[in-house]
Amino acid sequence: MTEYMDVHRGMKGITNEELREAHRADQAIEGEEGVRFKHAWADPESGTVYCLSEGPSAEAVQRVHSRTGHPADEIHPVRWTV
Amino acid sequence: MTEYMDVHRGMKGITNEELREAHRADQAIEGEEGVRFKHAWADPESGTVYCLSEGPSAEAVQRVHSRTGHPADEIHPVRWTV
16 A cells, blocks of 8 residues: 555635535545545645545546546645654 | 645655754754744655645745755645645
């Protein structure tokens, strides 16, 4: 299992409820891809959302995000963390 | 206090020890700016490092990173988190 940080752009104005709903939608199907979404951080002003997950591949993370309607713009495997 | 997610690019090949050393350097002076660095995630392949911090302003976060020799390319205030 690898940790991934992914980035969504163009989410200007995202509300707290929309972030929660998107996270809930991802979590509802993440098990089918062996992914676990851990945290998300949103900046509605610039429209940037960061998600931290754990999964078998970046493709699996992207499949979850795509199926729930918000594919990521970048997905980076986390090799080091502190 | 606000949470900030910042992004450093161009860190290709960063090692675990280099990440730890950069984080230690930030933490050594963060108190002077009222900032607290909480976590960092590095992807040496794309050269991307994400740092999560808490502080009084994005400028304060950037001052710490600049003084330790690695200014951030983007700093986003986190308004919503899940």
